[in-house]
Amino acid sequence: MGTDLHTACLIPIEKGSDFTIYNLPLGIFSYKGKEPRVGMAIGNFIIDVHQLNKASLFGKKYNKSIFKSPYLNEYIALGKEQHLLVRQRIQELLTGAFPKIFKKRNQWLIEQSIATMHFPVQTGDYTDFYSGEHHAANVGKLFRKNEAPLLPNWKHLPVAYHGRSSSLIVSGKSIHRPKGQILNKDNQPIYSPSKCMDFELELAFIIGKNSQQGHPISTAEADDYIFGYVLLNDWSARDIQRWEYVPLGPFLGKNFATSISHWVVTSQALQPFLCEHPQQIPEVLPYLQQEGKQFLDIALQVDIKTQKGHQKTVTKTNATELYWSPAQQLAHHTVNGCNVRIGDIMASGTISGALEGTWGSLLETTYNGTKAIEIGKETRTFLEDGDTVILRGHAGEDAFRVGFGTVENQLLPVIEK
Numbered sequence: 195m196g197t198d199l200h201t202a203c204l205i206p207i208e209k210g211s212d213f214t215i216y217n218l219p220l221g222i223f224s225y226k227g228k229e230p231r232v233g234m235a236i237g238n239f240i241i242d243v244h245q246l247n248k249a250s251l252f253g254k255k256y257n258k259s260i261f262k263s264p265y266l267n268e269y270i271a272l273g274k275e276q277h278l279l280v281r282q283r284i285q286e287l288l289t290g291a292f293p294k295i296f297k298k299r300n301q302w303l304i305e306q307s308i309a310t311m312h313f314p315v316q317t318g319d320y321t322d323f324y325s326g327e328h329h330a331a332n333v334g335k336l337f338r339k340n341e342a343p344l345l346p347n348w349k350h351l352p353v354a355y356h357g358r359s360s361s362l363i364v365s366g367k368s369i370h371r372p373k374g375q376i377l378n379k380d381n382q383p384i385y386s387p388s389k390c391m392d393f394e395l396e397l398a399f400i401i402g403k404n405s406q407q408g409h410p411i412s413t414a415e416a417d418d419y420i421f422g423y424v425l426l427n428d429w430s431a432r433d434i435q436r437w438e439y440v441p442l443g444p445f446l447g448k449n450f451a452t453s454i455s456h457w458v459v460t461s462q463a464l465q466p467f468l469c470e471h472p473q474q475i476p477e478v479l480p481y482l483q484q485e486g487k488q489f490l491d492i493a494l495q496v497d498i499k500t501q502k503g504h505q506k507t508v509t510k511t512n513a514t515e516l517y518w519s520p521a522q523q524l525a526h527h528t529v530n531g532c533n534v535r536i537g538d539i540m541a542s543g544t545i546s547g548a549l550e551g552t553w554g555s556l557l558e559t560t561y562n563g564t565k566a567i568e569i570g571k572e573t574r575t576f577l578e579d580g581d582t583v584i585l586r587g588h589a590g591e592d593a594f595r596v597g598f599g600t601v602e603n604q605l606l607p608v609i610e611k
């Protein structure tokens with residue numbers, strides 16, 4: 195990989211942009227009343243891939259419905275060879291190989307500022323793992339004070355629960371503070387708006403190929419089944435969660451909303467940023483063993499912006515803090531024969547580092563609400579109405595930068611009925 199493509203790119207790309215010519219993430223957008231369609235981000239623009247298909251950029255014409263679609267699923271189903279071809283053709287177009295098509299760029303290059311972004315995939319199932327060791331240990335210490343921070347199974351299998359796909363939302367959509375059962379000061383259950391609203395910083399992968407029920411996916415095959423990645427905020431109501439989670443795990447404390455980025459960054463774009471991970475001790479069972487580079491070096495950040503306009507970065511960390519890799523998560527998820535489908539979302543679990551300032555939730559950052567943080571002239575233990583949580587993530591820098599944009603959602607007051 196050289197700077198040649200970046201230098202040759204005919205579209206201006208501002209320094210620090212997540213959307214260089216090496217990225218080309220996919221999303222679904224609409225503009226000027228037109229139907230939703232497949233787009234790729236470049237600089238401050240979106241490439242209307244449907245229009246390029248119409249202009250025969252890809253040699254053959256793909257079925258129109260693949261690109262003029264409210265979801266990426268049909269495009270994902272084309273498979274990795276076709277994805278690579280589309281990616282290469284668009285890189286060639288952006289560097290001047292098809293001057294006739296490039297000249298008509300007012301037809302296929304749309305400014306991001308005039309576009310509406312939609313939820314990018316049709317998701318049948320959403321699973322949330324718990325693969326961050328520091329997060330699991332921090333939560334263990336806060337929720338089960340006198341016991342070992344990690345439960346005995348944690349280093350033997352990537353723990354997860356089945357989430358809820360109906361309440362998945364895309365960046366930009368607001369959510370309302372949920373109500374539910376929480377404990378009052380006398381430890382008696384009451385029905386109340388949550389008073390402990392939190393975010394969870396996560397990376398998630400999107401399934402790129404259907405698997406067959408009864409047939410596990412091995413760690414070696416996993417890459418074939420991963421289309422790409424999004425940033426994900428697993429909104430959490432800690433007081434509801436704390437009262438309900440034993441013995442079956444998260445339920446209403448989590449399933450009211452989960453938000454993801456507009457853009458799906460493909461595993462092809464992230465390949466240069468794969469890295470090794472320290473040896474796992476104890477040794478894992480053979481079906482969880484893996485070879486080569488399986489972890490992603492992605493810098494991650496969370497900001498909170500208050501209604502009064504104060505903003506602060508509350509977390510800076512990296513996806514290399516995860517203990518279990520996507521390949522291990524997928525191998526474990528399917529080892530019993532459970533099948534996966536295109537568009538399914540598998541979230542990593544909260545990503546936290548070892549030190550203060552690297553923790554991916556307020557539960558950890560404020561020591562379960564006992565130590566407030568300052569945001570401008572305001573303080574927070576948990577989120578207040580009007581707060582906006584902003585997640586960011588990128589691999590590489592400058593010409594090579596491959597980023598996700600933001601996941602940005604505002605917390606609104608409870609809906610009164």
Ligand code: CA
Pocket residue numbers: 322323394396428543544
């Ligand atoms: Ca989570």
